[in-house]
Amino acid sequence: MSTPKTNPFCETANGHFSQLCEDFFSLLKEGEDATCNLQSEQQDYLRFNGSKVRQSTFVQQHDLQIQFQSRNRRLDVNAQLSGHRDEDLLLLKQLLARAREEVQVLPEDPYLVPMSNSGESHRDHVGRPPEARELVDYLAECTRDTEFTGLYATGPMVRGNRNSRGQKHWFSSDSFFLDYSLYTLNSERENKAVKACYSSNQWQQSEFLQDLNEAKLQLKMLQKKSKVLAPGIYRAFLTPSALDELVQMLSWGALSLGSYKRGQCALAKLYEGKEQLSSKVHLSENFDLGMGPQFTPLGELTPMQLPLIQGGKLTTLLSNLRSAKEYGTESNGADLGENPRSLELKPGTLTRAETLKKLETGVYLSNLHYANWSDLQNARITGMTRYACFWVDKGEIVAPIKDMRFDESLFRLLGAHLEELTAESRIIPSTGTYQIRQLGGKKLPGLLASEFRFTL
Amino acid sequence: MSTNLHFNPNPLPLDQVDLLKKFLAEITSQVDWAGIRYVQEITHWRGTRDEKPDINSLSIEKGVCIEVLLGGQFAYGTTSDLSPAGLLRAFQKARDMAVAIGRHGVFSFTKSHRPTVTGRFSSHHNEPLDQTSLAEVTDFLMGANKRLRVSEKIVNSQALAMIVDCEIRLLSTNGTDVEQKFLLMGQHYSATAQDGGEAQTRTLNGSLNRCYQAGPEVFDKDRIFVECERVGREAVELLTAEECPSDIRDLLIDPDQMTLQIHESVGHPLELDRILGDERNYAGWSFVKPGDFGKLQYGSKQMSISFDPTVTGEYASYAFDDSGNQATREYLIKDGLLERGLGGVDSQKRLKLPGVANFRSSSWNRAPIDRMANINLEPGHAPLAEMIANTKKGIYMQSNRSWSIDDYRNKFQFGCEYARLIEDGKLTKIIKNPNYRGATVQFWNSLKALGPASEVQTFGSPNCGKGEPSQVIRVGHSAPPCLFSNVQIFGGGK
Ligand SMILES: [Zn+2]
Numbered sequence: 001m002s003t004p005k006t007n008p009f010c011e012t013a014n015g016h017f018s019q020l021c022e023d024f025f026s027l028l029k030e031g032e033d034a035t036c037n038l039q040s041e042q043q044d045y046l047r048f049n050g051s052k053v054r055q056s057t058f059v060q061q062h063d064l065q066i067q068f069q070s071r072n073r074r075l076d077v078n079a080q081l082s083g084h085r086d087e088d089l090l091l092l093k094q095l096l097a098r099a100r101e102e103v104q105v106l107p108e109d110p111y112l113v114p115m116s117n118s119g120e121s122h123r124d125h126v127g128r129p130p131e132a133r134e135l136v137d138y139l140a141e142c143t144r145d146t147e148f149t150g151l152y153a154t155g156p157m158v159r160g161n162r163n164s165r166g167q168k169h170w171f172s173s174d175s176f177f178l179d180y181s182l183y184t185l186n187s188e189r190e191n192k193a194v195k196a197c198y199s200s201n202q203w204q205q206s207e208f209l210q211d212l213n214e215a216k217l218q219l220k221m222l223q224k225k226s227k228v229l230a231p232g233i234y235r236a237f238l239t240p241s242a243l244d245e246l247v248q249m250l251s252w253g254a255l256s257l258g259s260y261k262r263g264q265c266a267l268a269k270l271y272e273g274k275e276q277l278s279s280k281v282h283l284s285e286n287f288d289l290g291m292g293p294q295f296t297p298l299g300e301l302t303p304m305q306l307p308l309i310q311g312g313k314l315t316t317l318l319s320n321l322r323s324a325k326e327y328g329t330e331s332n333g334a335d336l337g338e339n340p341r342s343l344e345l346k347p348g349t350l351t352r353a354e355t356l357k358k359l360e361t362g363v364y365l366s367n368l369h370y371a372n373w374s375d376l377q378n379a380r381i382t383g384m385t386r387y388a389c390f391w392v393d394k395g396e397i398v399a400p401i402k403d404m405r406f407d408e409s410l411f412r413l414l415g416a417h418l419e420e421l422t423a424e425s426r427i428i429p430s431t432g433t434y435q436i437r438q439l440g441g442k443k444l445p446g447l448l449a450s451e452f453r454f455t456l
Numbered sequence: 457m458s459t460n461l462h463f464n465p466n467p468l469p470l471d472q473v474d475l476l477k478k479f480l481a482e483i484t485s486q487v488d489w490a491g492i493r494y495v496q497e498i499t500h501w502r503g504t505r506d507e508k509p510d511i512n513s514l515s516i517e518k519g520v521c522i523e524v525l526l527g528g529q530f531a532y533g534t535t536s537d538l539s540p541a542g543l544l545r546a547f548q549k550a551r552d553m554a555v556a557i558g559r560h561g562v563f564s565f566t567k568s569h570r571p572t573v574t575g576r577f578s579s580h581h582n583e584p585l586d587q588t589s590l591a592e593v594t595d596f597l598m599g600a601n602k603r604l605r606v607s608e609k610i611v612n613s614q615a616l617a618m619i620v621d622c623e624i625r626l627l628s629t630n631g632t633d634v635e636q637k638f639l640l641m642g643q644h645y646s647a648t649a650q651d652g653g654e655a656q657t658r659t660l661n662g663s664l665n666r667c668y669q670a671g672p673e674v675f676d677k678d679r680i681f682v683e684c685e686r687v688g689r690e691a692v693e694l695l696t697a698e699e700c701p702s703d704i705r706d707l708l709i710d711p712d713q714m715t716l717q718i719h720e721s722v723g724h725p726l727e728l729d730r731i732l733g734d735e736r737n738y739a740g741w742s743f744v745k746p747g748d749f750g751k752l753q754y755g756s757k758q759m760s761i762s763f764d765p766t767v768t769g770e771y772a773s774y775a776f777d778d779s780g781n782q783a784t785r786e787y788l789i790k791d792g793l794l795e796r797g798l799g800g801v802d803s804q805k806r807l808k809l810p811g812v813a814n815f816r817s818s819s820w821n822r823a824p825i826d827r828m829a830n831i832n833l834e835p836g837h838a839p840l841a842e843m844i845a846n847t848k849k850g851i852y853m854q855s856n857r858s859w860s861i862d863d864y865r866n867k868f869q870f871g872c873e874y875a876r877l878i879e880d881g882k883l884t885k886i887i888k889n890p891n892y893r894g895a896t897v898q899f900w901n902s903l904k905a906l907g908p909a910s911e912v913q914t915f916g917s918p919n920c921g922k923g924e925p926s927q928v929i930r931v932g933h934s935a936p937p938c939l940f941s942n943v944q945i946f947g948g949g950k
Contacts, residue, residue, distance in 0.1 A: 044549075045925045049734045052562040057532040057823045057925065058549035060542075061519065078515030080536040087539075091516070094465040098514065101459045105591045107598075109509050133556035140560040150737040151924035179924075181737045191741065262612035263648040263655035274653065369740070372860040374871055375889055375948030377655060382869045384862040405860075405867045405893065409950045433925035435821075456867050456893050456944075 004128040004202065007156040010172040013040040013062065014160065016083055021162040023085070024066075024092050028164055032100075033115040035167075037065040037297045038160035039436055044132035046152040048180070051143045056132060063436060065297065066092075068099040069115065073106045075099045113321040117165040118299045125290060127201025129154040129176035135203075142209070143182070146216060150180025157437055159293045169301075171293035173439060175201040178208070179431045181387065184219050192222035192400055195241070195367050195387040199429045218366075218388045227391040227399040229454060235362030236452035237355060237392075240426035240444040245368035246410065247343060247442060249381055252373070255308055256338035257319035261327055266379045266410075270314040275379075275411045277312035278418040282346035284308055285318075289342050291429060292439035296320065302333035308340075312415070347445040348421025357395040358420065358448055364390040364397065365452075368406070379410040382455075405456035413449055422446035461593065461619060461672060462586035463514060464498055468625060472538070476520070476627055479543050484629040487551060489525040489567045491628035493778060495820035502590075503616040504597040506605070511616070519820035522547050526554040528564030530802075532823040563806045570628060570779060570801075577636040577775035580768050581671030585621065585639070588672035593617060596675045603681045604647040606688035609695065611650045612657075613688070617675070618642035618664065618918065626780055634776050640930070641674045642667040642918055645684050649691040656694035656888060658687040658873050661712035662856045667771040667916030667930070690874055690886075697888040700875060700947030706850035707892055707943040708843055711913035713872055714935035716856040718833055719920070721896040722754075722761055723931070725865035726788055728799025728811055729826040739922050740863025743896065744794070746807055752794040755900030758836055761789040763798060763812045765829040771916025771932035778824035781813035788831070792901070799826045818927035825923050830932035832914075836906025843905050843939045850878035851945055853890045869893040889948030899940065907936030 017038045028034060040062040047055045062081035067074060077095040081088045132152055139148065154176035161169040177199035186192050196215045198208050238246075253259030254266040269275040285306040287294040295301050298321060308316050318334035319327075335341060350358065369386035373379075385404050390397045422445040432438035476492050483490055496518045503511035519536040524547065531553035533546030597615040604613035620640040627633055643666040646659040660666060660683055668674060709717065725742040729735055744752070765773050765783040774783055779801050787795050799807065800815025803826050817824040844852070858871030875890035876883045914934035921928050 043925075044553075046553075047734070047924050049562055049732065049736075051560075053529075053557045053560050054562050054734050055530070055532070055823050055825075056550075056553045056557065057534060058546060058553065059821050059925070060535045060537065060546065061821055062536060065515075073509075074512070076511075076513035078513065080517050080519060082537045082539065082542065084537070084539060091465070095514075095516075098463055098465075102512070102514075102590060105459050105589070105594070106512055107509050107594060111508070133553055136556045136558075136560055147733075149733060153925065179737065183736070193736070195737075263650040264612070264657065268655070269653065272653075369863055370860045372858045372871075374858055374860075374869065374891060375950075377653070378948060378950040380948065380950065382858070382860050384860070384867065386863055403862055403864075403867070405862070405869060407869070411950055434921065434928065435818075437925070456869070456895075 004126045006124050006126050007174045009042045009156045010124065010158050010174070013038070013158050014170060016085065017160045019085060020088055020092065023089050025164045027093065027096060032070045033164045035067045035115060035161070035163040035299060038158065039063045040158045041155060041437055043153055043155040043437055046132040048139065049149050051140050051146065051148045053136060061436065066095065069112065070103045072108045072112055073103040074109050074112055075102045075106065111322050111326045113298065113325060115163050115165050117167045118301055120168045121295060121301065122170045125173040125175070125201065127174035129174060129201060130203050142212065146219065147183035148180055149183065150178065152176065152178045153433060153437055157439060159439065161295055161297065161299050163299055167299045169293065169295040169299065175199065177429060177431050182215050182219050184223055186223050186400065187225045190226060193387050194218040194222065197431065221397060222388060222400045224399045226402045228402045229404055231454050231456060233451045233453050235359060236449045237359045237362065237364050238447045238449065239366050240428060240446055242365040242368045243444050243447050244428050244442060245371050245383060246381055247345065247444060249371050249373065251339040255318050255340055257317040257327060257329065258323040258338055260317055266373060266376050267314055268377065271317060275415065277309065277414045279311045280348055280418060280421055281309055281312045281414050284344055285340055285342050286344040286443065287342050289344065289427065289441060289443055291441040292341050296333060296335040300331060300333040306332055341440045344443040345445060347423050347425045350420040350422045350448060352424060355422065356392055356397065359392050360395055361393050363401060363452065364392050374407050380407065381410065382407040404454040406453060407455045408453045412451065417449045417451040419448045419450050458589040458591060460586045461500065461588050461590060464621060468494060468496060468623060473625065479540065480627060480629050483547055487524050487526045489570055489629055491523045491570060491626065491632065493521045493820065494625040495519065496623045497819065498621040500619040502593055502597060503614065504594065504601050505612065505614050507598045507601045517819055521817065521820045521823065522550055524550040524554050525565060525567065525570070526551060527558060529554040529557040529561045530565055531557065534821045565802065567630065569805060572631045573776060573780040573782065574633045575775055579638045579669035579773065581639045582673040583671040585672065593675060596677060599677065600645055600680060600684045603684035604645060604688040606685055607692050609649045609651050609692050610647050610688055612648040614644065614646045616644040626776070626778070632780050634780060636774055636776065638669060639671055640667065640771065641670045643674060645687065647688045647691040649695050651695045654695050656691050658691035658694065659855060660687055661915055664919070665712060665915045665917060667918060669769050669771060669773055693886050694874065694888045697886040699949065700887045700890040700945060702946040704942050704944050706847050707940045707945060708847065708850055708852040708878065709938050709940065710854040711935045711937055712855050712915060713853055714833065714938055715915045715933035716859055716870065718761065718831055718933050718935060719828065719931065720859060720861045721865060721868055722789070723798065723828040723831045725896065726798045727826045728797045728803035728807055728809065731797060732803060732806060735922065738924050740865065743864040743866050746809060748794055749797065749809060750795065753792050753901065754789050754794045754897060755792045756903045757792045758906055759789055759792045759900055759903050760787065760834040762787050762832050762834065763829060764832050765813070767830055770830045770914055770934065772829040772930045774829070777813040777815045778817050779815040781815060783813040786812050798828060816929055818929055822925060822927040827929045828920060828931045832933060833935040835909040835912050835936040837908055838905040840907050840911055840937045843937065844878055844883060845881045847878045847939070848880060851887065851890065852876045852878055852883060853892070866895050868896065890945065891947065892943050892945045894943060902940045902942060903938055904941050905939040912936045
């Protein structure tokens with residue numbers, strides 16, 4: 001197989017973006033500055049239900065966000081571009097005129113970060129993901145009798161950043177994900193399902209079939225009669241996917257300096273040393289995962305490795321230049337919302353072979369669903385079990401469980417009740433597609449806990 | 457003239473409409489049917505925090521969604537490139553995809569599923585955008601910050617306005633021509649109080665829940681400032697409030713939490729595409745089965761809920777959905793009995809069940825799916841004061857802050873910002889961290905009293921998420937205060 005080349009869509013987008021930025025920056029007057037951020041994609045989205053196609057959508061979009069600064073004021077203007085220079089430049093001129101008008105009446109922004117040049121960076125993650133139409137027949141056939149349901153998303157995504165001080169950053173990725181579930185009825189005729197996700201930048205039949213066959217095997221185990229658990233405390237093993245649903249909550253301001261200062265940070269007690277996690281917990285931002293740009297919309301470069309929790313202690317909160325200015329601290333290159341983009345939880349030593357034996361008697365949780373804070377200040381999260389969750393007795397999988405509601409604090413789960421983390425980690429790419437397909441992801445191990453609380 | 461809120465540099469010009477019509481005429485021979493939905497949306501986010509500017513943004517979204525029907529299959533091509541070449545590329549992608557789907561589609565659709573319609577809709581507002589200056593709005597939001605900061609203990613005061621000016625034009629090869637214009641106002645006000653290790657947040661009716669089809673008249677100083685002072689005070693009160701008890705008692709729910717209760721435990725499970733399983737890999741399936749319509753006693757006899765996109769001023773009112781289906785008011789649940797689901801024409805045909813006009817998309821870059829619009833709970837006859845007086849042991853909860861429900865929409869757990877105990881017919885102690893949990897059908901069957909029409913309140917949200925690819929949609933909900941018997945409640949703590 002030949003090496004994939006950069007997708008022509010990415011090259012065209014890059015050319016258009018640099019030309020448009022050049023045109024736009026040349027219109028700026030003394031005392032005016034601007035940063036331009038481009039998010040572009042050309043995506044095929046193909047949705048299956050029961051091994052049949054429910055809907056397909058092709059999306060081509062270029063979303064340009066401009067931060068305009070003048071007279072210590074700022075306005076963000078966003079526009080969807082056509083991709084044609086004259087038309088787009090006309091729109092930008094209209095937006096610039098509006099921005100100039102607005103800075104005359106907006107109040108001064110005390111936390112405005114003057115623009116500077118953070119340098120240049122360029123990364124293209126090339127690939128050759130198949131178009132959606134190439135996979136319709138294949139997926140419909142090879143998933144027959146599994147009620148295969150899910151989403152195939154494929155195509156190039158770009159992120160560009162430039163400012164009027166000469167800074168230039170570029171990131172592109174050409175990849176796909178197939179996020180799916182398989183269904184069966186158990187002996188009581190209840191719906192049971194298993195979840196999987198295959199993602200890469202080139203489709204490898206053997207890799208996909210291995211994933212699919214593993215899922216099919218799990219589906220068989222789900223056909224037994226479900227065990228109904230009473231609310232209470234159980235030993236539990238959380239796979240990386242299950243743990244992901246909980247770690248995802250850290251993106252709701254739990255690691256943000258600004259949110260800490262404003263009384264809305266779930267890990268405040270940890271940051272203040274009033275709580276402590278297990279010394280096995282080491283959490284960092286790791287951009288070596290290569291799943292998203294290292295630069296932020298402000299143009300800052302986040303360190304490649306940024307330790308946040310070390311040996312159970314939360315030593316660093318994510319901060320950007322704006323909140324650093326407001327709170328008199330240093331920025332560590334966080335994005336606008338000061339949320340993590342590429343988290344890695346350091347693995348432990350628990351091997352796959354030992355997992356069930358060490359769990360002994362308890363629940364094996366493949367996936368969790370719909371997490372939300374039930375008590376923010378105590379980092380307590382409620383949510384549901386979902387998909388392939390099993391009752392394990394004396395180290396053996398005995399039966400699937402009926403879905404249960406949990407309500408558990410991260411301070412307990414990642415603290416005194418964390419027994420071990422697995423030696424093997426999993427890369428979990430973002431499959432978010434609100435407005436535009438998301439970049440980023442996480443790398444997480446599985447977790448064995450001595451206590452996990454079910455409430456309903 | 458001072459800078460005002462009106463900004464629309466390129467409204468859809470007539471020649472652009474002619475271009476889209478001409479394009480449809482050119483492709484008509486290549487497909488069984490095709491439609492074009494043009495969407496332009498101009499959004500202002502105006503926000504201040506602690507009397508300083510926080511967010512000022514202005515965005516223009518513009519593009520088309522081309523829907524193609526060929527050989528029984530619909531497919532969608534969307535683009536922000538409105539040039540003839542851009543339209544052609546999006547069309548060709550959709551056409552090729554319809555062919556590729558072929559025999560693998562979930563259903564074979566026909567032209568009759570997209571009948572010809574023509575019409576206009578314009579949402580109601582009292583004041584136009586061009587009569588309100590940007591400076592006035594900024595002053596108003598900063599004034600709200602000031603009212604929220606009732607004490608030194610308030611560490612964060614936020615005021616936020618989301619103003620949307622939206623225009624949708626629907627055209628098709630069989631002569632459909634629908635124009636709908638919306639002016640939408642969303643507001644959010646919150647105060648966080650902190651003292652030592654305790655922090656509590658109080659908002660005006662939950663997060664960005666004050667959403668209406670209206671004009672800038674919603675920035676009503678006299679009303680909003682008084683309410684901001686109240687929630688500021690309540691945030692401080694919560695710092696020293698008692699923890700919510702853990703027991704089973706009667707639960708009186710304020711309309712601002714009822715809207716969330718309706719949304720999660722009635723709206724979503726009744727969506728026909730969820731019942732069909734389209735959504736089961738993402739948001740989830742539904743405990744409701746096709747055979748439950750006309751049979752399932754969803755709630756007590758006092759529960760009647762309608763789908764109603766015809767209410768003037770409610771956030772998700774419209775005249776036509778994105779398939780051109782004319783919107784009408786329909787009962788979903790009447791006297792507690794499940795009558796009808798929330799599904800557009802496509803789902804209705806697949807399930808052979810009646811539905812509603814709710815095939816809607818978030819914007820030009822997404823295909824429509826079954827969505828909520830306005831879902832409203834009808835009032836009863838028990839005034840709030842009377843419900844309190846008749847409750848021996850209860851709790852009165854207000855304003856949502858946490859929500860979670862399983863993928864079949866059964867086992868839910870909701871948290872509120874603020875509560876008061878009800879003891880021997882009287883409101884007593886203020887309570888922090890109030891939560892309750894239950895299972896949908898059992899819970900709605902424990903509904904024992906509802907407030908009268910005069911106590912109904914209406915809210916809305918721009919953030920109902922669903923779909924693959926995902927999209928958010930605007931919804932509206934109205935409800936009176938409601939009293940439920942014997943609900944499991946509990947508080948916070950590690
Ligand atoms: Zn929703």
